[in-house]
Amino acid sequence: MEHPENCEDYKGLTVNKGIEQPSSVNPYLKLRRIPKKRRLSVAEYVEGIVKGDVTILSQAVTLVESVRHEHQAIAQEVIEKCLPYSGNSIRIGISGVPGAGKSTSIDVFGLHVLEEGGKLAVLAIDPSSERSKGSILGDKTRMEQLSVHPKSFIRPSPAAGSLGGVARKTRETIILCEAAGFDKIFVETVGVGQSETAVHSMVDFFLLIQLAGTGDELQGIKRGIMEMADGIVINKADGNNIEKAKLAQTQFRNALHLFPAADSGWTPQVLTYSGFYNIGVKEIWDMIYEYMDFVKANGYFTYRRNEQSKYWMYESINEQLRDNFYHNPIIKEMLREKEHQVLNADLTSFVAAKKLLDAYFKELKK
Amino acid sequence: MEHPENCEDYKGLTVNKGIEQPSSVNPYLKLRRIPKKRRLSVAEYVEGIVKGDVTILSQAVTLVESVRHEHQAIAQEVIEKCLPYSGNSIRIGISGVPGAGKSTSIDVFGLHVLEEGGKLAVLAIDPSSERSKGSILGDKTRMEQLSVHPKSFIRPSPAAGSLGGVARKTRETIILCEAAGFDKIFVETVGVGQSETAVHSMVDFFLLIQLAGTGDELQGIKRGIMEMADGIVINKADGNNIEKAKLAQTQFRNALHLFPAADSGWTPQVLTYSGFYNIGVKEIWDMIYEYMDFVKANGYFTYRRNEQSKYWMYESINEQLRDNFYHNPIIKEMLREKEHQVLNADLTSFVAAKKLLDAYFKELKK
Structure with a gap:
C-alpha cells in the first residue's frame, strides 16, 4: 500500500484551483523529523x-x-x-498466569541454557501492553541475570495494537534474531488471552507454567490453553510446597491422559521445579531436547514449521480482508444498524451479512 | 446476488452478431424443470x-x-x-465419537422428554456427509422409536458443502422448527471435526457422550471439544461395565476440575447412563433443566443467544470475504506460487500476503 503522503505529486484528480489545501498543523514537522543519526x-x-x-x-x-x-x-x-540465515533455533513459547513466576523462571531457564553455549533471545507477545505502563517484559530488571548477560537479547512486546499486528512483529523479530545467531528463542505471553494461539503458531515447543493447587489458580488460564502445552511445569516445588506440587503433578498427568493425542505424536510431560531455588531446571531442558529429537526424527518439526509459515500467510490475508471490510466507511455506518436488527429478530444473521457484503463490494467497484 | 441466468435480457455488453451462443446441452431442460406440484x-x-x-x-x-x-x-x-415465532426452545448440541452410541442415546433421550409433552426436532451437522452415502442421521431407522413418534421431526445433515454453508442451513432450520412449535432441538455432530465449534455456537447446552476407558477411546475426539462440554455423559454404564464407567466418571470430574471456569458460571457435570437399558436418562434431563434455570437466572442465556446471533452474522461475513478472495481467478493463479516462495524462504509470510492482497484489490477495482 503506497503511503498517501508519497502520492501527493501524482494524483490523477484535478484539484479545483479555487480551493486551498489545508496547511499542516505544524509546518516544522518535516524539519523536525529528520533523524539525528x-x-x-x-x-x-x-x-x-x-x-x-x-x-x-x-x-x-x-x-x-x-x-x-x-x-x-x-x-x-x-x-x-x-x-x-533464519530458522536455526529452538523456538519455545512460555505461558502462565501472572503470579506463576514467569520472569524468575525465564531467568533461570535462560541462564541454565546459556551455560551450554549459544545465545538466547527473549521476546514477548502482549497485545494489551503499552510500553509506557511497564508492560510484559517491559521491566527488564525482572530478569536480573539475563538482563546483564552478554549472550542474551531481551525485547519487550511490541506496543499495543491488534493481536495480528503484534504477533506479526514478534514473528519477524524471531527471523532477525535467528539471523543474528540466536539459537534459543523464548516467546513469553500471559495466559489470559488469545495471544497463546498466536504464540503457539510460531514456536516449536509450548511450555505452560502452573502453580500447585486445584482449581482456583487456574481461573486465569483461558480454556484450550492447557491442550496446547507440550510440557506443563509446576513452579514453587520447594520447602513446604513440595507435596502440593507433587499432587498437582499427578492431577495434571491424569488430566492430560484424558486428552486426545497431539498431532506431533508427543505425550506432554508434567514436571515440577523451583524457579527461586533453581531446582529441576535441567530436567525441563532435558524434556525440551527430548521433544526436539522426537519431532525431528518423525518429521513433525519440518512439517510444523512449514504449516506455521503457511498459517501466517493465510492469517495475514484473512486479517487484512477483515480490516478492509470493517474499516470501510459505508460498513462502519451500516454495521450497528444491522447488528441491532439481528438482535431484534428483524433480520436473520445471514441476510444481515449479505446486505453488508453487497454494499461493500458495490462500494469497492466505484 | 442476482443469478446470472436472470440477467440474460439485460446485459449491457454488445454481443457480436457473428458469434453463435452455444445451445443448451439439453434443450428440454427448462420444460422438464417445471415442478409437478x-x-x-x-x-x-x-x-x-x-x-x-x-x-x-x-x-x-x-x-x-x-x-x-x-x-x-x-x-x-x-x-x-x-x-x-422462533427462539422458544432448548437447543442441545450432542457430540461423541462413532461407536459411543449416539443414535441409541438420542432415541432414549428424546423419548424420555416427549413423555413430558412438547415436540422434538433432531438435526445434524456433518459437512463431510453425502446424502446418498447414508450420512449421519441419514438412516432414520437408527432412531427406532423417535423415527415413528408423531411429535418428533428428524432431519439429516444438509448435503456436503463448506462447514459454514452446512452450519448456516442447520441454523436456519432451527428457526423454522421453533416457529413450528418444536420446543426441544437436538443438533447432532460427530466428535471428529471442526463442526463441534459450529454446533457449540448455535446451542444452549453442549452434551458430550463418552465411553468408559482411559485414553484410547478419546483418540477420535478433537482437542478442545471436551472444554466446550456443559455436560459429559458416559454411556454403557451397565452390567460388567458399571465399575469402569464410574471410574471414568471420577477421572473426567478430576480433569474438568482442572479446567478454568466457563463463562456461564456453570460447572460441567459428569454423569453415567446406559442408552441401551435406559438407565440414568432422567438424571441427564435434570442436569439440562438445572443448567437452563441457572443460565436464565444469571442472564447468561439471553447474553449467549445474542452473542450467537452476532457471531453468525460476523462469521458469514468473514467466510464470504474469504470465499470471494480465494475464488478470484487471479488469486487462484498466484496462490500456489506464493505459498511455494514462502516455504522456500524466498518471501516472508507477510510479504507474500501483501502481494496477493494488492493484486486482489486492484482486480476488484476493474
Whole structure:
C-alpha cells in the first residue's frame, strides 16, 4: 500500500484551483523529523545482524515495530534478506498466569541454557501492553541475570495494537534474531488471552507454567490453553510446597491422559521445579531436547514449521480482508444498524451479512 | 446476488452478431424443470409452519438446503417471517465419537422428554456427509422409536458443502422448527471435526457422550471439544461395565476440575447412563433443566443467544470475504506460487500476503 503522503505529486484528480489545501498543523514537522543519526542502508542492517551486532539488531527490530511507512519498507527488505540465515533455533513459547513466576523462571531457564553455549533471545507477545505502563517484559530488571548477560537479547512486546499486528512483529523479530545467531528463542505471553494461539503458531515447543493447587489458580488460564502445552511445569516445588506440587503433578498427568493425542505424536510431560531455588531446571531442558529429537526424527518439526509459515500467510490475508471490510466507511455506518436488527429478530444473521457484503463490494467497484 | 441466468435480457455488453451462443446441452431442460406440484407461496409456507404442519416444514427445509437461487430467495423470506415465532426452545448440541452410541442415546433421550409433552426436532451437522452415502442421521431407522413418534421431526445433515454453508442451513432450520412449535432441538455432530465449534455456537447446552476407558477411546475426539462440554455423559454404564464407567466418571470430574471456569458460571457435570437399558436418562434431563434455570437466572442465556446471533452474522461475513478472495481467478493463479516462495524462504509470510492482497484489490477495482 503506497503511503498517501508519497502520492501527493501524482494524483490523477484535478484539484479545483479555487480551493486551498489545508496547511499542516505544524509546518516544522518535516524539519523536525529528520533523524539525528544517518540511517543505515538495508545492506548495512543485514551485514550487522548477520555478524551478530546486537545494537544493529535492536535498531532493526525498532524498524519492524515502527508504524511509519518508510520504516516498514526498509524493515521488510531487511527481513527478506535475513530469511536465508533464519530458522536455526529452538523456538519455545512460555505461558502462565501472572503470579506463576514467569520472569524468575525465564531467568533461570535462560541462564541454565546459556551455560551450554549459544545465545538466547527473549521476546514477548502482549497485545494489551503499552510500553509506557511497564508492560510484559517491559521491566527488564525482572530478569536480573539475563538482563546483564552478554549472550542474551531481551525485547519487550511490541506496543499495543491488534493481536495480528503484534504477533506479526514478534514473528519477524524471531527471523532477525535467528539471523543474528540466536539459537534459543523464548516467546513469553500471559495466559489470559488469545495471544497463546498466536504464540503457539510460531514456536516449536509450548511450555505452560502452573502453580500447585486445584482449581482456583487456574481461573486465569483461558480454556484450550492447557491442550496446547507440550510440557506443563509446576513452579514453587520447594520447602513446604513440595507435596502440593507433587499432587498437582499427578492431577495434571491424569488430566492430560484424558486428552486426545497431539498431532506431533508427543505425550506432554508434567514436571515440577523451583524457579527461586533453581531446582529441576535441567530436567525441563532435558524434556525440551527430548521433544526436539522426537519431532525431528518423525518429521513433525519440518512439517510444523512449514504449516506455521503457511498459517501466517493465510492469517495475514484473512486479517487484512477483515480490516478492509470493517474499516470501510459505508460498513462502519451500516454495521450497528444491522447488528441491532439481528438482535431484534428483524433480520436473520445471514441476510444481515449479505446486505453488508453487497454494499461493500458495490462500494469497492466505484 | 442476482443469478446470472436472470440477467440474460439485460446485459449491457454488445454481443457480436457473428458469434453463435452455444445451445443448451439439453434443450428440454427448462420444460422438464417445471415442478409437478404447484409451489406454495411464502405466506402459505409461513402459515403452514406456524400451524405446525410437518409436511410444509419439511418442504421449507428442503428450500433452505437447496442450492438453487430461486429456492434460496423464497427460503430467506420464509425464515425472516418465521423469526418472530422462533427462539422458544432448548437447543442441545450432542457430540461423541462413532461407536459411543449416539443414535441409541438420542432415541432414549428424546423419548424420555416427549413423555413430558412438547415436540422434538433432531438435526445434524456433518459437512463431510453425502446424502446418498447414508450420512449421519441419514438412516432414520437408527432412531427406532423417535423415527415413528408423531411429535418428533428428524432431519439429516444438509448435503456436503463448506462447514459454514452446512452450519448456516442447520441454523436456519432451527428457526423454522421453533416457529413450528418444536420446543426441544437436538443438533447432532460427530466428535471428529471442526463442526463441534459450529454446533457449540448455535446451542444452549453442549452434551458430550463418552465411553468408559482411559485414553484410547478419546483418540477420535478433537482437542478442545471436551472444554466446550456443559455436560459429559458416559454411556454403557451397565452390567460388567458399571465399575469402569464410574471410574471414568471420577477421572473426567478430576480433569474438568482442572479446567478454568466457563463463562456461564456453570460447572460441567459428569454423569453415567446406559442408552441401551435406559438407565440414568432422567438424571441427564435434570442436569439440562438445572443448567437452563441457572443460565436464565444469571442472564447468561439471553447474553449467549445474542452473542450467537452476532457471531453468525460476523462469521458469514468473514467466510464470504474469504470465499470471494480465494475464488478470484487471479488469486487462484498466484496462490500456489506464493505459498511455494514462502516455504522456500524466498518471501516472508507477510510479504507474500501483501502481494496477493494488492493484486486482489486492484482486480476488484476493474
